[in-house]
Amino acid sequence: MGCEDFLEVDTPKDQIDRQMIFSDDRMAVAAVSNIYTQLRSGGFLAGNRVGAGYLFGCYTDELEVVNPQLSSHRSFYENAVLSTNTAVKDLWTAGYQQVFAVNSILEGLEGSSAVSADIKNQLKGEALAIRAVIHLYLVQTFGSVPYIKTTDYNLNRVVAKDPVNVVMKNVIDDLLNAENLLTVNYPSVEKVRINQTVVKAFLARACLYAGDWQNAEGYAAEVIAVNNNMEPVSSRFLKDSKSALWQLKPETDGKNTAEAIEYIFQTLPAPQSKIATTLLGVFETDDLRKKSWLKFVGDDGLNVCAYKYKIIGNSSPSQEYSVILRIEEMFLIVAECAAERSDWDTFNTIINKVRNSAGLSDLNLQNKQEAVNAVLQERRLEFFCEFGHRFYDLKRRNRLEALKVVKNNWQSHYDLLPLPESELLLNQNLLPQNTGY
Template identity: 30%
Template structure:
């Protein structure tokens, strides 16, 4: 666990720890390093560092993908030795359970700072300014999307004014979502359609910085969650139609050179590919029995294992086998000092097919929606007769929605909390977790309030705007 730095104290320190007053035309009372936004190079470094820091909640045993997968029914973490992981896995965490809150608000502060400073910077050229402002709007929307889906109503912080921010209470989720949509629409307008290197002037062959398509893909997801299905379909269709994105064969999806990648992050820790690979891949050690260990305690759950249909090669290409122990194997490299062949996947094309398929079905365009699901089934189909057949385009709308849930489960497992969020947004979480939780730990009964995680107790106890406003059930 990271130290319990209080959000609003952190914001104050970030602000008052700076040295120089900015240009007088900057927002009132704004304090910051004037030199940071003095030119293209230094300004772009702020956002470069921000996206590098995103790795803190993006991968490994502290990341959203793994921890939310053990909260749900993707992963079994029974071999974990630390109480925090066990409590997350058993759905019995009570307080101070996650520290993503602190990281995300720190990153939101950075985006707010950039959005205040870039418009008044005289040394940043307009093309770079637009790109960086688009990146900042996207990053803020991305953080708020996860904050609101993990914690529910959260403080809406859009400035760097400490005196204002310290008074903030919880803002209704609907208002948070409006900011997310507005930020993504603005980001889409500001961002280039090209992937840039860190200098924001030379084009990159890697997909590590946000582009117009990155904002579009995220907007498609947000519209789906908001049940604005026509808009979700339109945004997803725009990404799917982009010729630079393809559905490669399964073993190529998570490579750094993946044509499916819409947005990736580079290695978080030096000398390793991804922390997810390091944490999830089981390996043999001479003299030690095979299977999960505290260093890599995760295997796929029985629920996920049983979800795969006959002939679905995702069950072999994305699931590893270590002497009968099945583990998530989307990432293939775990050991140190190997060539960097994999990056952490943030957004990818398959999700856009799933978004569009669901959005079409919800608009009663069942046949078109099933076509999108079948595109992914075709890629995963084995070579034997009868393997993973196409879904019928004549099925009912209700059956088609069930097919969407299934396809999302076997396609997006252990990625970014998709399964947990899907069960929540479709009102299926209680039904599933009532069965799952007692099988994880017979001493624990699922309680519906755990659909939201607790706010950090330090915030609730000391932040003036949050005192006494913990999520129900955690008081």
């Protein structure tokens, strides 16, 4: 899908529609709620096979694709992704469709005098945060990309790429603006909309990706100060999980998650994919995450599915929501940043909180390289099949070459996906293509 598919010229009818949508608080809230629905159903945060969790699980060393008919996903698994790959195009298209929807919200709020000031600030903060998060995934996946801030078709159809550092600055600027507009109170009864704490958590992640250890640790510590509840491993993905900072709820009450439907299999052969044997070998014997988050099917110990989410069918009411962001990430960010400044008391205290919660014994490390390795190990075990954490962690630490152990044809330029060929044909200002494609 090209620019003209997701960016429309404003017409008088569009203006009338926008005036109607932002004619009162209730309608404006409904418009923003629809953005969350879009996030759940497609793009990087989707829990099914089109999302970053599944795709980068295949791309790295978390999942083995066993169904030859999943051609786009086998290309990820075999590291043979081309610019014509459907899954690549879908990531890009869904991302920018969501950005367009967010920008439409922001422009509508700006032009509305009918929405109350408090609601306007809340919704603007949510929209800015979502725009930042989508661009954070886009830039970490594709490299230089446009940072889109308008719905103006004439501008967007010829937009050029922004350098990575410019995109990251815009991400952080949007998050900082969102932080100022939001409060620590969730705008809904559940944790299904963004509040100030969620924004700070994404600021911590963005700063971590940028190598800004001081601010990454600072924001993560602020989040922990508000919510330091690590749920037992067995209940981290339940609807009422205290570990969860932000969740996406199912489309209707009684349904559960796309993740459960996508990852769980109960008979052999596995229908689509299974946990990679290399990941199985990384868990320590007593790790509760292995016992609770993996399901062994059959007797050979080789057919294993991700079992973080356990309910495939309906329940009354819904018991599991998709957990987009959780507190364990903040603890591990603090630990990693403490290692960077050789603060071993903080490092060992914090990483052992995560390890102890998984039933593991304490570490007592005093060496930076060993400490960073330990953090990456914990992140690997804590966040497998969650939104591409493994890929982005190896990338930011310049360790993607480690995948050569299981990916014989791995090449250095696989740190970025190719830009979709269809987009380059529509807008030559997006050239050049990423190196190697």
